[in-house]
Amino acid sequence: MVKAVLGAAAETHFPVLVGASEGERDFLGTRQLAVLFKSLREELDLVAFLNADHTHSLAKAVEAANAGFDAVVIDFSALPFEENVARTKETVEAIKGINPAILAEGEVGDIGTGSEIHEEAQKGFKSLTTPEEARQFVHATGIDALAPAVGNMHGMLQSMVQGTTKKHLNIERISQIKGATGVFLTLHGGSGTDDDDFRRAIAAGINIIHINTELRVAWRQSLEESLARDPNEVAPYKILAPVVESVKEVVSSRLRLFNAPRTNLAG
Numbered sequence: 538m539v540k541a542v543l544g545a546a547a548e549t550h551f552p553v554l555v556g557a558s559e560g561e562r563d564f565l566g567t568r569q570l571a572v573l574f575k576s577l578r579e580e581l582d583l584v585a586f587l588n589a590d591h592t593h594s595l596a597k598a599v600e601a602a603n604a605g606f607d608a609v610v611i612d613f614s615a616l617p618f619e620e621n622v623a624r625t626k627e628t629v630e631a632i633k634g635i636n637p638a639i640l641a642e643g644e645v646g647d648i649g650t651g652s653e654i655h656e657e658a659q660k661g662f663k664s665l666t667t668p669e670e671a672r673q674f675v676h677a678t679g680i681d682a683l684a685p686a687v688g689n690m691h692g693m694l695q696s697m698v699q700g701t702t703k704k705h706l707n708i709e710r711i712s713q714i715k716g717a718t719g720v721f722l723t724l725h726g727g728s729g730t731d732d733d734d735f736r737r738a739i740a741a742g743i744n745i746i747h748i749n750t751e752l753r754v755a756w757r758q759s760l761e762e763s764l765a766r767d768p769n770e771v772a773p774y775k776i777l778a779p780v781v782e783s784v785k786e787v788v789s790s791r792l793r794l795f796n797a798p799r800t801n802l803a804g
């Protein structure tokens with residue numbers, strides 16, 4: 538996945554952010570991932586950032602900052618507002634103490650969990666982040682970037698994988714939150730979103746977009762194809778080469794959409 542995202546950045550010359558969840562950091566090793574990423578970034582001479590996605594403890598955030606991650610998503614959004622504020626603020630101060638240039642992101646609102654395929658819509662996260670709670674949260678925590686709930690959700694429904702349905706965003710709410718906070722805004726759970734909604738969300742103030750599930754879907758589909766193509770092949774780098782290429786194509790096409798000139802904007 539790292540090769541695919543950085544390969545797309547090298548091909549398109551657009552900046553990218555590579556995200557690794559707590560599970561992915563534990564799988565490869567937080568420090569090992571950072572070393573691999575930085576080596577590839579340097580080799581390919583890219584504008585690319587390494588993001589510690591959804592970090593649920595101070596210890597894990599500190600571990601990522603110490604390893605050299607460029608950004609940390611501090612996620613205490615499941616806690617009541619006041620507790621979310623207190624623990625996010627504490628974590629921002631700790632990671633800025635390690636690297637003052639690190640980008641600290643916080644989350645307020647409910648956008649579900651898991652970059653996976655959901656059989657049906659998750660219940661109970663219909664409430665959007667309000668501009669007032671966003672303003673208070675940014676002011677009280679000192680975060681550089683905010684992840685709001687603006688109609689987005691993590692993962693994709695089967696119908697979105699098949700392309701028969703699309704996610705839609707509340708563009709007006711994005712504008713209001715941008716106006717109330719003035720910080721970078723990150724759209725989590727972007728996979729399966731309508732193209733025009735993406736364009737309008739960017740124009741309204743979205744700066745970073747997460748599309749993990751789309752990449753995982755492409756990864757799995759192309760891996761299954763690659764394995765089926767030659768049942769006698771056992772060399773991982775040969776099986777995985779077309780998989781990297783498939784994921785790279787999805788990333789490149791999304792980067793071109795996100796960075797398209799705004800004159801194409803509809804609505």
Ligand SMILES: [Zn+2]
Nearest residue numbers: 591725726747
């Ligand atoms: Zn997310």
